Amino acid sequence: MKVSPMAALNEQPSAQSLVQAQLEAYNNHDLAAFIPLFSDDVCIYRPPATEPVIRGKQAFSEFYRNERFNLPTLHAEPICRNHEPHGGRQKGRRP
Numbered sequence: 001m002k003v004s005p006m007a008a009l010n011e012q013p014s015a016q017s018l019v020q021a022q023l024e025a026y027n028n029h030d031l032a033a034f035i036p037l038f039s040d041d042v043c044i045y046r047p048p049a050t051e052p053v054i055r056g057k058q059a060f061s062e063f064y065r066n067e068r069f070n071l072p073t074l075h076a077e078p079i080c081r082n083h084e085p086h087g088g089r090q091k092g093r094r095p
Helices: 005-008 015-027 032-039 057-068
Strands: none
Touching: 015 032, 032 057
16 A cells, blocks of 8 residues: 555554555655654664664654665565554464
8 A cells, every 4th residue: 555655644644554654765765755754853772772873853864865775775575564453463373
């Protein structure tokens, strides 16, 4: 299901539509579509660090511009999608 990033922002998006918009913008290396899908106070952590390594939308944008979207082979594929509410059981898995 394709969801335009702006459509995801105009309404209260479902988690699924928001993540799909992020995935499509990421795979298209579309910074202008990707960045608005995150909050202004976005923080990125790299465990085991307890403090964010990236803080704020401007730093987040610069990181993706300079360190990710400049990589021509950068591409993500979901390996599993669980559309049930949190705690739902995945198909084929026993409780």
